[in-house]
Amino acid sequence: MNTVNPVSPAVDRIRAFLADHDPPTPCLVIDIDTVLDNYRSLAEAFPGARIQYAVKANPAGAVLRALVGEGAAFDVASPAEIRRCLAAGARPQSVSYGNPIKKPADIAFAHSAGVDEFCFDSLADLENIAEHAPGARVLARLAVDGPESATPFGHKFGCDAEEAAELLSRAGHLGLRPTGLSFHVGSQQLDPGAWELAIGAAAKVFEASSAGGTALRSLNIGGGFGVDYRAAAPSPHEYAASVLPALRSHFECPPELVLEPGRAIVGAAGLIRGEVVLVANRRGEAERRWVYLDIGRYNGLAETENEAIAYQLEVVEDHPEPDGPVIIAGPTCDGDDVLYQRTPYRLPLSLRPGDQIDILATGAYTASYSSIAFNGIEPLRTYCVSEGRLISAE
Numbered sequence: 001m002n003t004v005n006p007v008s009p010a011v012d013r014i015r016a017f018l019a020d021h022d023p024p025t026p027c028l029v030i031d032i033d034t035v036l037d038n039y040r041s042l043a044e045a046f047p048g049a050r051i052q053y054a055v056k057a058n059p060a061g062a063v064l065r066a067l068v069g070e071g072a073a074f075d076v077a078s079p080a081e082i083r084r085c086l087a088a089g090a091r092p093q094s095v096s097y098g099n100p101i102k103k104p105a106d107i108a109f110a111h112s113a114g115v116d117e118f119c120f121d122s123l124a125d126l127e128n129i130a131e132h133a134p135g136a137r138v139l140a141r142l143a144v145d146g147p148e149s150a151t152p153f154g155h156k157f158g159c160d161a162e163e164a165a166e167l168l169s170r171a172g173h174l175g176l177r178p179t180g181l182s183f184h185v186g187s188q189q190l191d192p193g194a195w196e197l198a199i200g201a202a203a204k205v206f207e208a209s210s211a212g213g214t215a216l217r218s219l220n221i222g223g224g225f226g227v228d229y230r231a232a233a234p235s236p237h238e239y240a241a242s243v244l245p246a247l248r249s250h251f252e253c254p255p256e257l258v259l260e261p262g263r264a265i266v267g268a269a270g271l272i273r274g275e276v277v278l279v280a281n282r283r284g285e286a287e288r289r290w291v292y293l294d295i296g297r298y299n300g301l302a303e304t305e306n307e308a309i310a311y312q313l314e315v316v317e318d319h320p321e322p323d324g325p326v327i328i329a330g331p332t333c334d335g336d337d338v339l340y341q342r343t344p345y346r347l348p349l350s351l352r353p354g355d356q357i358d359i360l361a362t363g364a365y366t367a368s369y370s371s372i373a374f375n376g377i378e379p380l381r382t383y384c385v386s387e388g389r390l391i392s393a394e
């Protein structure tokens with residue numbers, strides 16, 4: 001096996017499971033013990049913070065149940081995610097509706113299910129919340145500037161500081177409880193300094209709101225905490241070493257801190273096993289070797305769009321011969337289903353159809369992004385294991 005980074009205990013345990021069960025590929029295996037380790041590391045680095053797992057990263061029932069058992073809270077984006085959390089045993093008060101884009105009927109459903117906290121970033125959504133979830137706690141999502149992450153949100157979300165303060169004041173007049181602010185510095189954010197800038201901006205809104213008679217108390221600093229792919233990410237303690245001093249320096253009275261990690265909880269806990277379908281040397285200006293896998297953009301590797309996330313690949317079979325450059329593509333008939341053509345990847349020259357490939361740290365944003373029928377490919381099967389034993393398959 002050609003290993004770049006040292007193999008983690010999760011990878012060892014998942015490979016032992018795969019060797020025992022030999023399931024059809026492609027499949028995703030999640031090591032629940034690593035999910036819990038990741039949760040505990042963040043909780044330890046940010047003592048006293050409320051940690052809301054962003055369900056969209058991986059909504060597998062076993063992941064949610066394990067986190068309920070740890071006392072986690074949840075960030076959801078739809079009625080279906082609310083139902084999944086409640087089915088996993090979460091209390092409705094532990095569920096926060098973080099998506100600022102929602103239909104009135106979705107708000108009404110959340111309210112009827114007992115969900116009492118909502119984020120908003122527009123007047124229209126705020127008015128819908130006031131009508132369909134009267135008396136709810138609301139947080140304004142702040143647009144933040146700063147270093148680009150691997151998968152930035154662009155300008156899709158958030159209001160500016162002035163509008164946030166105005167809308168939070170309006171929330172009080174609409175009978176809602178203005179609670180605080182949320183922001184997200186972009187997913188796979190490798191610069192811990194990104195939070196410092198956003199915290200500075202948030203502190204100004206807290207001051208303006210307080211001066212206007214609206215006392216805010218909660219600051220949701222979002223997700224964005226990174227995972228080690230081919231490039232390493234900061235540790236939870238390295239993020240905390242930037243965030244906690246920034247809170248102390250910008251806030252006289254530090255707010256209640258909320259973290260909303262998705263990727264950092266499940267990313268490194270997962271491994272996708274796939275298989276080589278075809279190897280072809282395509283003659284163009286320069287001959288290039290294309291490797292086609294049974295997993296691609298549409299059945300789990302959506303985050304290879306723009307080659308944003310460069311996963312670590314390992315060939316399972318031993319190949320003693322040298323390796324060479326490749327273009328890596330998925331199995332479908334779509335021209336965009338190419339994983340890496342600019343990012344340099346090398347695979348053994350003796351690679352053959354049927355050889356298996358492990359794609360590391362693929363627990364986040366894989367199964368949940370998988371198409372259900374494109375070209376007849378099936379949704380990515382997910383197996384959850386704990387202490388090396390299978391606990392669920394979906």
Ligand SMILES: *Cc1c(COP(=O)(O)O)cnc(C)c1O
Nearest residue numbers: 054098187223224260261262263
């Ligand atoms: C996706 C999302 C998260 C999780 O982001 P990660 O980068 O996976 O940690 C948190 N909060 C909101 C509002 C999100 O949309």
